[in-house]
Amino acid sequence: MSSAASLTEPDVLARTKAQLFPDSGEDAYVVADTQFAQERWVDDRPIDAAVKATLAPFNHVKVGSGYPDLVGVRHLGNDLLAVDRLGEDPPLIAIEAKGHTGRGGVDVDVERGIVQAHDRLDEANVAYVTAPTGAITQSAQTLARELNVGVLGVGADDELTVLERPRVVGNRTTGTPFVFERSRVTGTRSTGEAAAIRFQASAQGVADRNFGLNHPKNYLAVPLAVFHDGPTRDHVADHVVGAVDSAIRGAVFLGLVDDTSGEPRLTRLGEEVVRFAIREHHAVEDALVAFEQWRRSRKRFIDVAPAWGEMTRRVVFAYPATQLLVEELQQMHDDGIPAPSLVDLVEWLHVQHPTFTVELFLRGDDDVRARALTGDGDLRPAVLEEGAIYHSPTVFQLKAILYHAGILTERGAEPSNLDPNSDEWRLREPLPARR
Secondary structure, eight states, X not given: OOOGGGOOHHHHHHHHHHHHOSOOOTTOEEEEOGGGGSSXXXXXXXXXXXXXXXXXXXXXXXXXXXXXXXXXXXXXXXXXXXSOOSSSSOOEEEEEEOOOOSSOTTOOXXXXXXXXXXXXXXXXXXXXXXXXXXXXXXXXXXXXXXXXXXXXXXXXXXXXXXXXOOOOOOOOOOSOOOOOEEOTTTOOEEOOTTHHHHHHHSTTOOTTOOOOOSOTHHHHHHHHHHHSSSOHHHHHHHHTOSOHHHHHHHHHHTTSEEOTTSSOEEOHHHHHHHHHHHHHHSSHHHHHHHHGGGTTOOSOHHHHSHHHHHHXXXXXXXXXXXXXXXXXXXXXHHTTOSSOBHHHHHHHHHHXXXXXXXXXXXXXXXXXXXXXXXXXXXXXXXXXXXXXXXXHXXXXXXXXXXXXXXXXXXXXXXXXXOOTTTOBOOBXXXXXXXX
16 A cells, blocks of 8 residues: 555556556557656656556557547546536546655646646547645646546545546547548648547457458458348358357458447448348348358458459458558558568558557557657667567458458468568559659
């Protein structure tokens, strides 16, 4: 048990996260800033390994004009909000932490944290400051109330007390998160970095999840099985693949079905796949029978089944990360890098979209991101050459799907078998260099 005077900023933040984000379940995801992944804090005191484990995963996420200590997405209860949130989507939450630095009780600048948290409301839906309870004054609470910033107090017994409840602002959703444009003047791209956190909290996020299967036909058949009369799982097992759970989970990732009600239901994109199947095969049952010929096939799907391969391409382009990856690979091709390695791609993407790159490519383990990222969120190039640091759903399964759809020239590889310097991410059909 910690004394009140010993609660450093990492301690305060870890205790806050543990109670505010007890699980990263459905519609929830949270990261701590990379400064907390380092060995020592600003006053040279070591950051306890248990604290770092609680705060992981780490990322350097820009929200507003700065980098909050904690950025997350989850539904909040009435005990944490001044009014009920309108809409069904969970809010984006930014948290600034303040703690003791070892110079006594006067060093906790809560009011500065309140001002910092208020700045995050340019992009976040809810903002909090969290600090040792004894360091929070009435004047600080008054300032927070005026600026619509929540105040959380952490006691010596680790109890989290809500001292001020904020109102939710905005009505952002978790729809397609990566909408970006290239500036005609500078050539740089822009996208809300916090959108990557919304992506991870969505059903299509790759945090703690996996596509499971490498061939897209296993996922495209799921909407047909859902639409067809009879048990969905039996249709998948009989005609497509025995790993039924993985097939359904992948179909959810690709936005073909929604399983929030317990049983998979067709999305609009899934309905379009059913319409295509009926047009191609005259009946859904006949389409499912056709899928039997592709069981255990390793051949490129767009080559052995061109029409279904094109449908795969349409589906995978609806996946939030695909358009951005293809656009950036095209730009690399235009700039004279037609066959980038995985290391080349990650370094390039991190300049353009740092938060997105870390979330999509680097495993969320505290050790991986602590080694791969500096306290300021920059990449350490030497670590990028280690295959084991990469996220399997991206470098193995997603890449394999992009290969079968005819977008990339090579399949993916398991991180344990991956050589990042020779793993090629080349577009199969790049456009001629743009003038």
